[in-house]
Amino acid sequence: MKIKAAVVREKGGPLSIEMLELEAPRDDEILVRVVATGVCHTDVVVRDGLLPTPHPVVLGHEGAGIVERIGRNVTKVAPGDSVVMTYDSCGSCPACAAHAQSYCHAFFPRNFFAARTDGSSALSKNGERIHANFFGQSSFATHAICHERNVVKVPKEAPLELLGPLACGVQTGAGAVMNALRVPAGASFAVFGAGSVGLSAVMAARVVGATTIVAIDLHDERLDFARSVGATHTFNPSRDDVVASLIGLTGYGIDYALDTTGASKVIRQAADSLAPRGTCGVLGASAPGTEIVLDEVHFMSGGRRLMGIVEGESTPETFIPTLIKLHALGMFPFDRMVKFYELEQINDAIADSLEGRTIKPIVRM
Incomplete structure (x- = not known):
C-alpha cells in the first residue's frame, strides 16, 4: 500500500x-x-x-x-x-x-x-x-x-x-520512579532535568506519595511547570548550589535521585546529593564511552547506589494501562x-x- x-x-x-x-x-x-x-x-x-x-x-x-x-x-x-x-x-x-x-x-x-x-x-x-x-x-x-x-x-x-x-518518554520517567527506584511514600526524590521524562518522574513521585519532590533544571519556565504538577522544591544550577541545597532540605541528603541528562557532571551532582543508603538512577543517554566519576569514599562509605535504567524497567502490557487509568483519575x-x-x-x-x-x-x- x-x-x-x-x-x-x-x-x-x-x-x-x-x-x-x-x-x-x-x-x-x-x-x-x-x-x-x-x-x-x-x-x-x-x-x-x-x-x-x-x-x-x-x-x-x-x-x-x-x-x-x-x-x-x-x-x-x-x-x-x-x-x-x-x-x-x-x-x-x-x-x-x-x-x-x-x-x-x-x-x-x-x-x-x-x-x-x-x-x-x-x-x-x-x-x-x-x-x-x-x-x-x-x-x-x-x-x-x-x-x-x-x-x-x-x-x-x-x-x-x-x-x-x-x-517511551513518559513511561521511562514514571517507570523509573515506580518500577526501578520504587520510591516509597514519605521519601525524598530529586530529578535532574525537567523535560518530558523528568516531569513524568515528578508526577509519578507525587502519585507514590514522596513528600519532598525536587526538580532541577536551567529553565525557570520548566521549574514553574514542575511545581504545578507536584514538585515541592525547584533549583536552577545557574544560580543555586544544587548539592548543598538538596542536602540542606533534609539535613543528610536525598533518598532517591534521577538523572535524565546523561551529563557526567550532572550525574556526579546527583550522586553527591544522596543520603546514606540513597540511590541514584541514570537514564539519560550520552555518547558511547562517556565516563562517570564519583567520590569513592563518599559513595562507598554511605552505602550509596548507582543504577542504570532503561524504559523505566516497565512491562508495557501492564504499565501503560496503569498510566492511562491514573491520567483518567486526574492523578497523572x-x-x-x-x-x-x-x-x-x-x-x-x-x-x-x-x-x-x-x-x-x-x-x-
Whole structure:
C-alpha cells in the first residue's frame, strides 16, 4: 500500500515528507493506522547519526493508532483495536523470561537497527530501500507495521491521539520512579532535568506519595511547570548550589535521585546529593564511552547506589494501562506537557522541542 511518511535522508538534516510503499504484514506482524506519534529526543539523536541506525530511515517510536490488519499467527489484537506501540523485545532471552524486557539481550538490534530480524525492510520507494522497523514500528508515518511483543491494547474510550508518549518518554520517567527506584511514600526524590521524562518522574513521585519532590533544571519556565504538577522544591544550577541545597532540605541528603541528562557532571551532582543508603538512577543517554566519576569514599562509605535504567524497567502490557487509568483519575496530568503538530510540521516539532518551546510534541497523522 501507499503511505505518507517522514524520511531521514541526511544526518542532522530536515525530515522529508514522502509517499512510500509499505508491504503487507507478514504472519507475525500487525498493520496499524497511526493516529499520532510522540517526538522523543532519541529520534533526534538517531537523525543526527549519533547511533548506528542506517539512513534513509523512517523514525518514530511512540505511536498510537488503530489495528487495520493482522498476520495469521497474531492473537493479541484484532482489527479495530486501539493500540499503543512501544519498544520491541525478543521474548526468549533470560531478561525477557524474567519479565525484564527493557533489558532484552537483543534490545539494540531490535530497536535501533531499523530492519526486521531477517534484515529486510517493509518500506521502499520506487525500488529504493527505506529502512524501517525502528523500535519495531517506524511510526512517523500514516501506517506502521509492529509486532505482538511491542503492541499494547488500550481502551477504546481512551484519548488515543494523546497516548503515544506513554510508549517511551513518559513511561521511562514514571517507570523509573515506580518500577526501578520504587520510591516509597514519605521519601525524598530529586530529578535532574525537567523535560518530558523528568516531569513524568515528578508526577509519578507525587502519585507514590514522596513528600519532598525536587526538580532541577536551567529553565525557570520548566521549574514553574514542575511545581504545578507536584514538585515541592525547584533549583536552577545557574544560580543555586544544587548539592548543598538538596542536602540542606533534609539535613543528610536525598533518598532517591534521577538523572535524565546523561551529563557526567550532572550525574556526579546527583550522586553527591544522596543520603546514606540513597540511590541514584541514570537514564539519560550520552555518547558511547562517556565516563562517570564519583567520590569513592563518599559513595562507598554511605552505602550509596548507582543504577542504570532503561524504559523505566516497565512491562508495557501492564504499565501503560496503569498510566492511562491514573491520567483518567486526574492523578497523572501528562497531557499538560503536550503540544500537537501535523505530520507536515514535524521539523517544527523537533525544533521547538530542542529549543525548549515545547515540552512534549505529538505529531498527528
